[in-house]
Amino acid sequence: MSTNNLFSEFNLKSLNLKNRIVMAPMTRSFSPNGVPTDEVAAYYQKRAEGEVGLILSEGTVIDRKSSSNDANVPHFYGDLALNGWKKVIEEVHAAGGKMGPQIWHMGIMDNHHSGWVPPVPFEGPSGLNRPDFRNGVAMTEKDIEDTILAFGKAAADAKRLGFDTVEIHGAHGYLIDQFFRAETNLREDIYGGKTLPERNRFAIEVVKEVRKQVGNDFAVIMRFSQFKPSDYNYKLAKNPQELEAWLTPLVDAGVDIIHASQRRFWEPEFEDSDLNFAGWAKKVTGAPTITVGSVGLSGDFFGAFAGESSQPTSLEELNRRFDRGDFDLVAVGRPLLSDPNWVAKIKAGKTDELKGFTKEALGQLVLE
Numbered sequence: 001m002s003t004n005n006l007f008s009e010f011n012l013k014s015l016n017l018k019n020r021i022v023m024a025p026m027t028r029s030f031s032p033n034g035v036p037t038d039e040v041a042a043y044y045q046k047r048a049e050g051e052v053g054l055i056l057s058e059g060t061v062i063d064r065k066s067s068s069n070d071a072n073v074p075h076f077y078g079d080l081a082l083n084g085w086k087k088v089i090e091e092v093h094a095a096g097g098k099m100g101p102q103i104w105h106m107g108i109m110d111n112h113h114s115g116w117v118p119p120v121p122f123e124g125p126s127g128l129n130r131p132d133f134r135n136g137v138a139m140t141e142k143d144i145e146d147t148i149l150a151f152g153k154a155a156a157d158a159k160r161l162g163f164d165t166v167e168i169h170g171a172h173g174y175l176i177d178q179f180f181r182a183e184t185n186l187r188e189d190i191y192g193g194k195t196l197p198e199r200n201r202f203a204i205e206v207v208k209e210v211r212k213q214v215g216n217d218f219a220v221i222m223r224f225s226q227f228k229p230s231d232y233n234y235k236l237a238k239n240p241q242e243l244e245a246w247l248t249p250l251v252d253a254g255v256d257i258i259h260a261s262q263r264r265f266w267e268p269e270f271e272d273s274d275l276n277f278a279g280w281a282k283k284v285t286g287a288p289t290i291t292v293g294s295v296g297l298s299g300d301f302f303g304a305f306a307g308e309s310s311q312p313t314s315l316e317e318l319n320r321r322f323d324r325g326d327f328d329l330v331a332v333g334r335p336l337l338s339d340p341n342w343v344a345k346i347k348a349g350k351t352d353e354l355k356g357f358t359k360e361a362l363g364q365l366v367l368e
Contacts, residue, residue: 005323006315006330007347010053012256012288013219015165017098017329019053020322021343024292024331025102025167025223027073028058030365034068034075036084041091043365046340048097051347054329055097056167056221056259059104060085062150066118066136067175069109076103076154086161093162100165100221103154105147107175108136108184124178125202126186130230144191144202147175152209159214166218168210171225171261176203180236180246181228196236196246204253211254221290222250223259226277232263239270244284251285258282258289259331265293266317279326291321292331296342297357312354315346337361340368 010017030040047055061067063077075081085101092099108124111117122136123143129135139147151168158166170176178184179202185192191202203222210220224247226235237243247258260278262269269277278291297313318330335342335354338361345353 006319010329013217015054015098015219017053018096019051019343019347020329021053021346022290022292022329022331023047023052023055023336024333025056025058025169026333026337027070028365029070029072031072031074031081031084033071033080034061034073034078035080036074036088038087039365039367040074040084041088042367044088044099045091045095045097046367047336048092048095048099050336050339050341051343052097052336053343054165055092055099056331057088057099057101059102059169060154061104061106062147062154064105064123064147064150065120066122067105067150068118069106069112069116069122071112071114071116076101076157077150082157082161089162098164100163100167100219101154101158102167102169102223103151103158104169105151105175107173107178108134110135124175124184125191126178126184128184128186129173129178130228131183138187141189141191148202148205148209151206152213155210155220156213159218164219165221166210166214167221167223167259168206168255169223170203171223171259173228173230176206177225177228179203196242197249200246200249204249207250207253207255219256220254221257221259222255223261224277224281225261226269227261227263240280240284243269243280247281247285247287251287255287257329258285258287260289260291260327262291262293265291265295265321267293275326276321279321282325282327288328289326290329290331291318291327292333295330295332296335296346296354311356312351334361338366340366 007019060074060076108129278289282289334357339355
C-alpha cells in the first residue's frame, strides 16, 4: 500500500505543510479554568515530533461568558490562557510542526455532567440546542455583534501568537451550526429565515470579521458537518445544489479550506455518486477540502465515548479517493489521540506497529 501522495507538500497562503495529514480537533478538557498547561503543550509537541503535517487544536472557546459548558475546556482569550497557547505554538514550531487553533462557541448546550455551569445562561439563535430542547436564551442583535467581534479577536490573537492558520468551528450542533439549522434558528430578524442561504448570514459575518482581522495572506479553515450529535442522518443540504448555495458564499467571504466532517469518510454524501462530503464540497466550491471520519480505525469517534474500542484498518480506500483528487488533506482523530507517532509509522510502512484505540485514551494526554 503506497501512501506517497499523502506525504507530498501542501502550500496555501500562511500554510506550508510537509504532508497532507492533519490532526483533527478533539476536545480533551485538560485545561483547568480554561488555561492550557505544560502537559497540554507537551501533548501537541509530541504530535509535531511524530510528523503530523498540521495540528488543529482541540476546540478553544472565544470571549463570551457562556461560550463553554466545561470549566476545563481551554479559552482563547485572557492573558493566562493566551500565554499557555503561546507556549504550545512555540513548542510545536520547535519540533518542526505547524498548528492552528480551532476557535469555538458552543452555543446552547446540555449542562455538563460535572455540575459546572457558566456564570450566565447559554446563548444561541433561539435558545434551542435541538428541537424541543431549550436550555438558554435567544441572542440579541447586540449579543450577535459582540460574538462576531469575539471570533475576530480570537483569530487576530492566533496570528499574533504565531499560529500558522485558524479554524472556525461551524459544525456538530454548536453555535454557528445552530444558526444554520431551521429547527434551532427560529429568528425572524436578518439572522433567521426559511432557507439555509438566509440562515447563513451569521456565519458569513463571522468569516468576514475573521478575514478582516487576519488579512488576506493568513489561511482560514472552517469546519462543517451535515450530521448533528442528536441526529446522525440529518442533512442541512439535501443535494449538491443546496450544498453549493450554502458553502460558496462562505468561501467568497474568506474561507480558504473547507473541513468537511462526517462519521465515516467512505460514505457517499448524495445518491448517484460515491463522492463523500469533502469531495462534494470541493466539487461545488473549488476550494481545497479536508476529509475526516474514522480514518485508520474501525468504528467512529462517537462510539469511543460509549466505550467502544477500535482496531487499525487499511488506508487503501482513502488513498484511492485522495489520488482521484476528491480532497486535499486528511484529518485523523483517534489514531493520533492514542499514538503520537502514528504518522511516522505510516510513512515508514510500519503498519504492524499501529495501535488500536480504547476509551482509556480519552482519559489522559498520551505522550508516548
